[in-house]
Amino acid sequence: KNQVEQSPQSLIILEGKNCTLQCNYTVSPFSNLRWYKQDTGRGPVSLTIMTFSENTKSNGRYTATLDADTKQSSLHITASQLSDSASYICVVTPSGGYNKLIFGAGTRLAVHP
Amino acid sequence: SQTIHQWPATLVQPVGSPLSLECTVEGTSNPNLYWYRQAAGRGLQLLFYSVGIGQISSEVPQNLSASRPQDRQFILSSKKLLLSDSGFYLCAWSKGRTYNEQFFGPGTRLTVL
Numbered sequence: 001k002n003q004v005e006q007s008p009q010s011l012i013i014l015e016g017k018n019c020t021l022q023c024n025y026t027v028s029p030f031s032n033l034r035w036y037k038q039d040t041g042r043g044p045v046s047l048t049i050m051t052f053s054e055n056t057k058s059n060g061r062y063t064a065t066l067d068a069d070t071k072q073s074s075l076h077i078t079a080s081q082l083s084d085s086a087s088y089i090c091v092v093t094p095s096g097g098y099n100k101l102i103f104g105a106g107t108r109l110a111v112h113p
Numbered sequence: 114s115q116t117i118h119q120w121p122a123t124l125v126q127p128v129g130s131p132l133s134l135e136c137t138v139e140g141t142s143n144p145n146l147y148w149y150r151q152a153a154g155r156g157l158q159l160l161f162y163s164v165g166i167g168q169i170s171s172e173v174p175q176n177l178s179a180s181r182p183q184d185r186q187f188i189l190s191s192k193k194l195l196l197s198d199s200g201f202y203l204c205a206w207s208k209g210r211t212y213n214e215q216f217f218g219p220g221t222r223l224t225v226l
Binding site: 049105 | 155156157159172203214216217220
């Protein structure tokens, strides 16, 4: 069964600190893996996308890594800001052109001053 | 540029009442359209998707239905709401095949009392 598991479920850090969010998936084969940021009460917004052949992708202070062998991805946030407080969702697209994405439950990050 | 609208933003309805949520996309043609429901602490659940006018695929058996009367309009409906229909409903669009990014609307918070 295709699944995406994220950890931790929630995380609290102080402003300015770094953090790393984890995503493990069983989707195989897959086309790409995305990280989305979802502010409370809003729709998700894409941060990064990686194909199965890519190892890392950056978007400002956000850096995503992908290990296709171990089926793990991480999202590293550098020098966190209060505006980083949100849910971060890992999404895997199975190969085959079907329209369904596989969503993780997300990690809720709170950045405190 | 493309934009996606959803309304209403919030809705409180009694059990047994009808439902109509609307989603419209601007700035693109022939988009794939999606309805998701997001429950607290869980990943997004795909409810319906549509690849064209009048073409609706249902992913989960339920008392909800979807319609696409126009190319860029997607409607989520119910004849009689259940308590379990409460949640955050997200509409999304993508261009072409599933490995293209899905862009999400702002969402509708539905509370059934």
